Amino acid sequence: MTDLTALTLDEAxxxxxxxxxxxxxxxxxxxxxxxxxxxxxxxxLETPEKALDRAKASDARRAKGEAGRLEGIPLGIKDLFATExxxxxxxxxxxxxxxxxxxxxxxxxxxxDGAVMLGKLNNDEFAMGSSNExxxxxxxxxxxxxxxxxxxxxxxxLKSACDxxxxxxxxxxxxxxxxxxxxxxRGYGYGPEAAKELQxxxxxxxxxxxxxxxxxANLCLGATATDTGGSxxxxxxxxxxxxxxxTYGRCSRWGIVAFASSxxxxxxxxxxxxxxxxxxxxxxxxxxxxxxxxxxxxPDYEAAxxxxxxxxxxxxxxxxxxxxxxxxxxxxxxKGADMLRAAGANIVDVSLPHTKYALPAYYxxxxxxxxxxxxxxxxxxxGLRVPGKDIIDLYEKTRAEGFGREVKRRIMxxxxxxxxxxxxxxxxxxxxxxxxIKRDFEEVYARGVHAILTPATPSxxxxxxxxxxxxxxxxxxxxxxTVTVNMAGLPGLALPGGVDAKGLPLGLQLIGRPFDEETLxxxxxxxxxxxxRISAKRWW
Amino acid sequence: MSVDAATVRRIARLSRIALPEADxxxxxxxxxxxxxxxxxxxxxxVEGVEPMTSVTPMALKMREDVVxxxxxxxxxxxxxxxxxxxxxxxPKVVE
Numbered sequence: 001m002t003d004l005t006a007l008t009l010d011e012a013x014x015x016x017x018x019x020x021x022x023x024x025x026x027x028x029x030x031x032x033x034x035x036x037x038x039x040x041x042x043x044x045l046e047t048p049e050k051a052l053d054r055a056k057a058s059d060a061r062r063a064k065g066e067a068g069r070l071e072g073i074p075l076g077i078k079d080l081f082a083t084e085x086x087x088x089x090x091x092x093x094x095x096x097x098x099x100x101x102x103x104x105x106x107x108x109x110x111x112x113d114g115a116v117m118l119g120k121l122n123n124d125e126f127a128m129g130s131s132n133e134x135x136x137x138x139x140x141x142x143x144x145x146x147x148x149x150x151x152x153x154x155x156x157x158l159k160s161a162c163d164x165x166x167x168x169x170x171x172x173x174x175x176x177x178x179x180x181x182x183x184x185x186r187g188y189g190y191g192p193e194a195a196k197e198l199q200x201x202x203x204x205x206x207x208x209x210x211x212x213x214x215x216x217a218n219l220c221l222g223a224t225a226t227d228t229g230g231s232x233x234x235x236x237x238x239x240x241x242x243x244x245x246x247t248y249g250r251c252s253r254w255g256i257v258a259f260a261s262s263x264x265x266x267x268x269x270x271x272x273x274x275x276x277x278x279x280x281x282x283x284x285x286x287x288x289x290x291x292x293x294x295x296x297x298x299p300d301y302e303a304a305x306x307x308x309x310x311x312x313x314x315x316x317x318x319x320x321x322x323x324x325x326x327x328x329x330x331x332x333x334x335k336g337a338d339m340l341r342a343a344g345a346n347i348v349d350v351s352l353p354h355t356k357y358a359l360p361a362y363y364x365x366x367x368x369x370x371x372x373x374x375x376x377x378x379x380x381x382x383g384l385r386v387p388g389k390d391i392i393d394l395y396e397k398t399r400a401e402g403f404g405r406e407v408k409r410r411i412m413x414x415x416x417x418x419x420x421x422x423x424x425x426x427x428x429x430x431x432x433x434x435x436x437i438k439r440d441f442e443e444v445y446a447r448g449v450h451a452i453l454t455p456a457t458p459s460x461x462x463x464x465x466x467x468x469x470x471x472x473x474x475x476x477x478x479x480x481x482t483v484t485v486n487m488a489g490l491p492g493l494a495l496p497g498g499v500d501a502k503g504l505p506l507g508l509q510l511i512g513r514p515f516d517e518e519t520l521x522x523x524x525x526x527x528x529x530x531x532x533r534i535s536a537k538r539w540w
Numbered sequence: 541m542s543v544d545a546a547t548v549r550r551i552a553r554l555s556r557i558a559l560p561e562a563d564x565x566x567x568x569x570x571x572x573x574x575x576x577x578x579x580x581x582x583x584x585x586v587e588g589v590e591p592m593t594s595v596t597p598m599a600l601k602m603r604e605d606v607v608x609x610x611x612x613x614x615x616x617x618x619x620x621x622x623x624x625x626x627x628x629x630x631p632k633v634v635e
Contacts, residue, residue, distance in 0.1 A: 385621035400558035431591035489595030
């Protein structure tokens, strides 16, 4: 039989419908693949028993003629989504033992439509990062091999890191240790010393690095992800997968661990444009429990896939031609424009003059909201608690022990920019600039532009341990092309446009009008048809 | 704008994060790197620009003022590090 994990979501759906294989067989194939790929560290928790139970129930539903639109499709879930009765840690020590008594709206809609959960996926701690290296579970390894590396060389690296993690690593909280211990003899994930052994292998992007790596390595047919400044699109670009951040308000944020509430949106990462559209159709929709979720009907996004782009106007913003951008990325961008031109779209130059201010404004708005959202982690109601001599001491010790470096720094920046005397100079000014960024897009769309084409990232995937250790801003610059979209609340889709001279995937980004994800799916399919898919060869 | 060590200690206190003295210089340097990066926002003319309060043009919805949830103390306190009779336990706060 063919390798079931190599199928796309759409192909698997057809195979299930034609009874070529069952949901149980499909789940088993993925469970086996996940076990064999533990060294990639994409999953932080595997739920094989649950997956098989749900697959069995799915087969039963199908036999009764009650198949949903994602019936029997095995998915990975970013560990930022609350899953009832299943550990949900946000890859933070402070939530290391948190078992939610409720299910996030987005995941509940996926289960409603018949999907099957394989486990929880690694991410940057509280989704704060662009390389998955801030995770308390340690880095995720990109299944894409570094340039000029042999498979043996990469396997050696993984092996020495795995040997290392048997002697170090984060001790699981006692209440949940048995769940984690299935992974490793001692500890779980990669500790700082083991992570050093991984240097040279590539990061999968972040914060949804577990999601992008799992999809690229065929460890699920699709994954949930979240995007606050690029956390779906940049990992998709780094791994040669497809990801979409929908319009703000399109998906409910209820039950998703909050980072920056005015920017956070959930979306899928998958192997193809069509697979992404299928997942979006289930994930989107109004939810009375999220007052910012929008009460407008959800279209069948798959119907937009394959639609002609003839006569559509696609904008090319000159401000995305940034200093120091590799010529290969510029060339890929122009090739993307040519593909759309060949399909009958009109390509026009547009201007988004405030683009360069989006990233600095983001680094005021996002930490400010984070400092407020993360105030809830106080060692009293849930999560880690470190005893103190009084309540303040308890708070301070708990938060010092429970949060990682990146998270602490962002909370402190946020606290500073919101503090008395600095609010106007920082936060208020940043929110005014956000208005200007949004206005730039509105003016372009008012001129009849249907979508905007840009590169997804200023570089291909970089190495583990390579960036941001001396200057945090170096890491932040990764999100320069994606962050504007969050600031303006627009939909953005990233997909593979090709590979660079060293064979690493490069992504293109399509930015749409509010609530017009459909045009993005139509345009993206045209690019996918011409650029082709990128699939990583198994070496781990 | 940049922050001095005393300000870093004050922010840590406001953030309720214990910051060991040895970590203050590193945190100070990192915060200043970020503040240096965001300084370019001063170049933008924001005269007369409304600060963004909602990224989508919609009014915040109000729901019916009715009880929809509750009477579930066991589930609410289930994840508490320390609880007793459905109360959260904390160190003494009132002398």
